[in-house]
Amino acid sequence: MAQTFEEIAPRELKPALLDLDGISRETIEAHYKLYVGYVNKRNEILGKLADVDLSTANQVYSDLRSLKVDLTFAIGGIKNHEIYFEHLGGPGGDPAGVFGDLVKRDFGSTAAWKADLKATGIGGRGWAWTAYDWDEGRLFNYIGDAQNTFPVWNATPLVALDVYEHAYFIDFATDRGGYIDKFFDNLDYDVVNDWVQRYSIRA
Numbered sequence: 001m002a003q004t005f006e007e008i009a010p011r012e013l014k015p016a017l018l019d020l021d022g023i024s025r026e027t028i029e030a031h032y033k034l035y036v037g038y039v040n041k042r043n044e045i046l047g048k049l050a051d052v053d054l055s056t057a058n059q060v061y062s063d064l065r066s067l068k069v070d071l072t073f074a075i076g077g078i079k080n081h082e083i084y085f086e087h088l089g090g091p092g093g094d095p096a097g098v099f100g101d102l103v104k105r106d107f108g109s110t111a112a113w114k115a116d117l118k119a120t121g122i123g124g125r126g127w128a129w130t131a132y133d134w135d136e137g138r139l140f141n142y143i144g145d146a147q148n149t150f151p152v153w154n155a156t157p158l159v160a161l162d163v164y165e166h167a168y169f170i171d172f173a174t175d176r177g178g179y180i181d182k183f184f185d186n187l188d189y190d191v192v193n194d195w196v197q198r199y200s201i202r203a
């Protein structure tokens with residue numbers, strides 16, 4: 001056996017997610033199913049990896065490569081969506097608390113942070129994240145094309161903006177910018193500040 005593992009279950013969707021401002025229940029329910037799919041895929045891949053016999057021929061290594069790449073996609077899909085769903089359902093507005101202090105310190109203003117994250121989200125194919133980079137000691141808005149590209153080591157994502165079409169196309173068609181504005185309007189900064197406190201991030 002290559003590696004032992006435990007199956008995980010999807011997190012439940014918060015009821016508030018079904019009543020967002022401008023992002024429909026239809027979108028959220030379809031989106032949640034995609035997240036559940038990532039959880040199932042993660043369990044399936046880890047099951048296959050546990051059965052790989054490392055002592056056999058070279059073919060095993062190409063199988064292993066494929067499984068390990070797919071694993072980064074599945075686990076990225078879980079982590080990204082757990083942040084996304086967890087920090088929506090709030091009143092939006094300006095971030096307060098330590099996160100608000102970090103935003104002002106590292107971007108100059110809330111408006112500048114939002115403008116940069118929005119532009120990053122328009123430039124990305126799948127994600128834009130506001131992450132606290134422990135080596136840089138500050139927030140950055142990092143860009144992502146897929147679930148597994150391009151997370152940065154030793155940075156903790158605090159805001160995860162999903163810009164895949166599945167996140168907005170039903171409600172906004174091609175207006176990704178309009179969707180991003182509504183994303184900000186639904187953010188729950190208390191949740192973000194809870195993470196800031198949990199990770200002991202200080203302004």
Ligand SMILES: [Fe+2]
Binds near residue numbers: 166
């Ligand atoms: Fe998504």
